Amino acid sequence: MRSSRSFPTLEDVAKAAGVSTATVSRCLNTPDRVIKPTREKVMKAVDALGYTPNFGARVMAAKRTFTIGAIIPTMENAIFARGLQAFQEELHRHGYTLLVSSTAYRPELEEEQIRALVARGADGLLLIGYDRDPALNAYLHQRAIPTLIAWAFKPEIPKPAIGFDNRAAMARLTREVLAQGHRRIGVISGIAKGNDRAAERLAGFAEALGATGLDLRDMPVIETPYGFENGENAMIRLMQTDARPTAVMCGNDVLAAGALRGARALGLAVPQDVSVTGFDDIELARIVTPPLTTVHVPHREMGTKAAIALIALVEGGDSLPPTDLGVSIKRRESLGPATPRDEQAG
Amino acid sequence: MRSSRSFPTLEDVAKAAGVSTATVSRCLNTPDRVIKPTREKVMKAVDALGYTPNFGARVMAAKRTFTIGAIIPTMENAIFARGLQAFQEELHRHGYTLLVSSTAYRPELEEEQIRALVARGADGLLLIGYDRDPALNAYLHQRAIPTLIAWAFKPEIPKPAIGFDNRAAMARLTREVLAQGHRRIGVISGIAKGNDRAAERLAGFAEALGATGLDLRDMPVIETPYGFENGENAMIRLMQTDARPTAVMCGNDVLAAGALRGARALGLAVPQDVSVTGFDDIELARIVTPPLTTVHVPHREMGTKAAIALIALVEGGDSLPPTDLGVSIKRRESLGPATPRDEQAG
DNA sequence: AGATACGATGCAAGCGCTTACATCGCTTTA
DNA sequence: TAAAGCGATGTAAGCGCTTGCATCGTATCT
Structure with a gap:
């Protein structure tokens, strides 16, 4: 009772x-x-x-909760965990409490979670990426909940955001791969629908390809939910076709780690037989064998800055311009030059 | 404004x-x-x-929040993430919302987080392990907050808990290591103070040792915060002593992954030169080279069952007996027989 | 047709807290 | 010494919601 x-x-x-x-x-x-x-x-x-x-009573009387809500696609891997940890630490330093909720990569759950957090009096919200139902955006706007978008950055969208340009980053990485002589490049992407980061990465790939006179449509692309096993299976599928790619670029490090294992299962050496790249540069990227060439994302910095920006938004109300943290390419052993025997054209 | x-x-x-x-x-x-x-x-x-x-108003008037709070030591690695994800999914299925908070392995923060969650009207709490300031326990008891302890199980403590016996599990794994002929075994443990899981694992190690007539005090043991780098450094320290262990047992898979890398840095082959074991069997254990022999913990099952048990506690008020999920030993390549040349005694 | 019952809806009393405003008593000032 | 000022404390009005009870209108029964 x-x-x-x-x-x-x-x-x-x-x-x-x-x-x-x-x-x-x-x-x-x-x-x-x-x-x-x-x-x-x-x-x-x-x-x-x-x-x-009693918190409820306090909220009601004071209108302030010193609570920030964050909704992330998943807690299952380290991609958001690390940045979020930094986010929380910074928040804590300023007297705020973080409440986290995850959507398990099911965008339709996000609305529910947002409402739950807002109802619980969150003073501000941290959301991942821009892709969102217009109705949800309208709701957020109407309630005037200070909202910060993280892990993404699109210069053309005037919302408070802190992150990096997924498309540009992937384009850069692709150029590195191209520079190694690869001309047939496979892609293991996350599901792009409802995930603008995944979509942008794919777009960046296409962009860099185009600049070299290549076409995305000629490349084998597999979309699959993020996950180690999925990366492994996708890799196996990719390498069992006639026109094998000489390099496989993955949507994130987890997929890439799976790809590495898929390659091993097939008896292929990386990078001698096939190169593999990741994205995010989580710890895993340095742990696997061989270590992954990947895009380094400043997770902790992003978390910390997101906290500061969001608090400013909550307390000051001033809407900061979107911030691009920038990324760098981390060259490690998983990427090597294309080997001649794989060039199939001509 | x-x-x-x-x-x-x-x-x-x-x-x-x-x-x-x-x-x-x-x-x-x-x-x-x-x-x-x-x-x-x-x-x-x-x-x-x-x-x-308005949630605050609703809580005040209705006294129920359908919110469950969970406080975990860290979100940074997959140890809790996976189980927590399952926990949330099951909760969601029953109409509850999960709010997560992390202490970054700083036990003194736990009280603050618990209070924050309780104040926010959490109907129930999921806590990791038994180690807790008595005053905190008193507080929890006084407020009669339904609380479930997870990731640990001690038959002798009559609190609702769902997990596994860390000590017994580690003892089993140690026996396997001993059976491979290892007699000088190093340990890279998490910080045992304020973390009963770490402490119990160490105790299990000592127990198995004792049954073979060996003594913990003769073994090189390093305590270090969980973390890949820390595992790596500890391994290097351990292997640079005169009396090198022929096997190193780690407090969790992350530490073990670090140890693997430390071994490689030293030019040591695993398991030929030194065996390494982990604990938890997170995805990482299968990703590293060589794959880790470790203790398999049923993370998702634990999460799901924890949700069911906690809801029962919240709604029914009946205090279930502690549940031991049991674990199994996962044998993988990182553990091999002790090589003769390392036997230093006599 | 009049009495009865019942389902749909409205009224209003809190839930525990914060805070603007009122009050009180003391110190400061001329 | 009386007026003015100021800091410490008390008073009480909500904050937005739920819910027991009152009310009302209609369907049901005799």
């Missing part, structure tokens, strides 16, 4: 300390507005009763 | 729909107690205004 639970209230404390509820409230929130002996009396009563303020 | 934000309230909806607030409330909570045309009228108004109930 929940109803039998009855916690001490502000009033109980006030009674026990022989003061008014206002004084107790002040002791808790603005201690310097209360004279010391009073404060001590009150604090003693608080301890004695094991009092904890 | 936050004050300029003004959300539609129940009353606004009521006015717009031409009914009382009670009716609107009923439409939202007990739709079948409202006749259909009324309901439609109300719902239209709800949509038009973009109304979302």
